[in-house]
Amino acid sequence: METLLAGELKSFGAQSPRVAAGGVGFSGSWETCYRANLWSRLASRVLWCITEFEYASEDDIYAAARAVNWFDLFDVNRTLRVYVTAQKSPVKSLEFVTLRVKDAVCDRFRDDVGRRPDVDRADPDVRVHVFLEDKRGVLYLDTSGEGLFKRGWRMQTVEAPLRENLAAGIVMLTGWKFEQPLLDPMCGGATLLVEAAAMARGRAPGMKRSFGFEKLDSFNGVLWKSLREQAAQPAKQAPKLALFGSDSEATALTAARRNLAAAGVERWVTLEASDVLSRKAPAESGVMIANPPYGERIGESEELSRFYPKLGDALKNNFAGWNCFFFTADRRMEKLIRLQTARRTPLYNGALECRLYEFRIVAGSHRG
Ligand SMILES: C[S@@+](CC[C@H](N)C(=O)[O-])C[C@H]1O[C@@H](n2cnc3c(N)ncnc32)[C@H](O)[C@@H]1O
Known part of the structure; x- marks a missing residue:
C-alpha cells in the first residue's frame, strides 16, 4: 500500500x-x-x-x-x-x-x-x-484528528468490517477499471462497494468530516474553503458504473443499504440476498472482490475448510470470464479452493497478516 x-x-x-x-x-x-x-x-x-x-x-x-x-x-x-x-x-x-x-x-x-x-x-x-x-x-x-478511515458514511457496522482505507487500497490493487462490472458477493456492510463507487465518481473521501488541522493556529480557512469548493464540483467525466453486492445475511444487506445511501452511491449498486455458492454472475465478465470471514469464531474454521472447495467449484461453474480477488487472513484458502492462484499480495489488516488472492476464472480452470 x-x-x-x-x-x-x-x-x-x-x-x-x-x-x-x-x-x-x-x-x-x-x-x-x-x-x-x-x-x-x-x-x-x-x-x-x-x-x-x-x-x-x-x-x-x-x-x-x-x-x-x-x-x-x-x-x-x-x-x-x-x-x-x-x-x-x-x-x-x-x-x-x-x-x-x-x-x-x-x-x-x-x-x-x-x-x-x-x-x-x-x-x-x-x-x-x-x-x-x-x-x-x-x-x-x-493534522487529521480522527483516523482518515472515518469518512462519515458508516451508519451501521457488520461483524468484522474492513477499514475504509484498506478497502480502497484493495480495490486499487485489483486493477479494476471503472467501466468493468464489479461484484462483492459477501459484501457485509458494503465497504468495498462504497469505496469503489466513491473512487470511480471522483468523490473526496474527506468531504463529510472535520480535521485536526482546523484546530491549529496555522489554519488557513480561506485556502481550506476553496479546496472544499473544488472538491464539491461534480466530476466532469463520470463513468457509468455497474456495481453489485450480495450477502447471505439479511442484517448485512440492511447495513449495506444504509451505508451506500449515506455515502450517496446507492444508485450505482444493485444489492441482492444470495449465497455466493449459488448466485449467478451479473455480467459476462468483471471483477469480483470479497472478504470472507477469517474463521476466528469457534467452529468457523472447520466450516471454512468445507466452504473453500465449494467456492472454487461455484466460481468455476458460474464465473468463467471473471477475475476474482479474495482478501483473507486464512492462508488455507489458497490450497483448499483448488484453483490456480494468479497472484498473492501480502497485506496487513492492523497487526493481522493477510493475503489478497487473485484467481482468474476460465472455463475448466480446476486444478487437475
Ligand atoms: C468479513 S464479512 C465482510 C465484511 C465486509 N467486507 C465489510 O467491510 O463490511 C463476511 C461476510 O460474508 C458473508 N457470508 C458468509 N458466508 C456467505 C455465503 N456463503 N454467501 C454469501 N455471503 C456470505 C457474511 O454474512 C458476512 O457479511
Whole structure:
C-alpha cells in the first residue's frame, strides 16, 4: 500500500515522498497537507513532524517536548491528548512517557502564558504523537484528528468490517477499471462497494468530516474553503458504473443499504440476498472482490475448510470470464479452493497478516 500511497501523495503536490514500512514521509505546503487529508483514500493519518531528538531516558523525552514552542502551534484553550508508540525503546512504561510528554506541553504553556491546556482523552482538539525507536524519537502534531478511515458514511457496522482505507487500497490493487462490472458477493456492510463507487465518481473521501488541522493556529480557512469548493464540483467525466453486492445475511444487506445511501452511491449498486455458492454472475465478465470471514469464531474454521472447495467449484461453474480477488487472513484458502492462484499480495489488516488472492476464472480452470 505504501507505494500506492506515495503515488497519491505526489498527485497532491507532496515533495520527495519516501516510502517506509507502514507509511510514507513527505514534505509540502499546507495546501498539500489539506489535500492529502481531504483526498487520500489510503492514508490513516497525516502527521506533521515537529521535532526529532536523541534520548536515553524519560527525562530526555520530557526535555525535547518542553523545548517546543507549543504556544505558536495551538491555543491554550484547545484540549489535548498525547499518544506514544515505541519500537525497541528502552523506556519501561509508555504510560509514564505519555504523562511526561503531557506534563512537558502543559509546563511549557504555563511558562509562556500562565495557563495550561486541558486533557480530553475522548475527543481532543489536538493530538500529539510520539514515536520512539531505540535511541531516537519523533514528535508529531496530528493534522487529521480522527483516523482518515472515518469518512462519515458508516451508519451501521457488520461483524468484522474492513477499514475504509484498506478497502480502497484493495480495490486499487485489483486493477479494476471503472467501466468493468464489479461484484462483492459477501459484501457485509458494503465497504468495498462504497469505496469503489466513491473512487470511480471522483468523490473526496474527506468531504463529510472535520480535521485536526482546523484546530491549529496555522489554519488557513480561506485556502481550506476553496479546496472544499473544488472538491464539491461534480466530476466532469463520470463513468457509468455497474456495481453489485450480495450477502447471505439479511442484517448485512440492511447495513449495506444504509451505508451506500449515506455515502450517496446507492444508485450505482444493485444489492441482492444470495449465497455466493449459488448466485449467478451479473455480467459476462468483471471483477469480483470479497472478504470472507477469517474463521476466528469457534467452529468457523472447520466450516471454512468445507466452504473453500465449494467456492472454487461455484466460481468455476458460474464465473468463467471473471477475475476474482479474495482478501483473507486464512492462508488455507489458497490450497483448499483448488484453483490456480494468479497472484498473492501480502497485506496487513492492523497487526493481522493477510493475503489478497487473485484467481482468474476460465472455463475448466480446476486444478487437475
Ligand atoms: C468479513 S464479512 C465482510 C465484511 C465486509 N467486507 C465489510 O467491510 O463490511 C463476511 C461476510 O460474508 C458473508 N457470508 C458468509 N458466508 C456467505 C455465503 N456463503 N454467501 C454469501 N455471503 C456470505 C457474511 O454474512 C458476512 O457479511
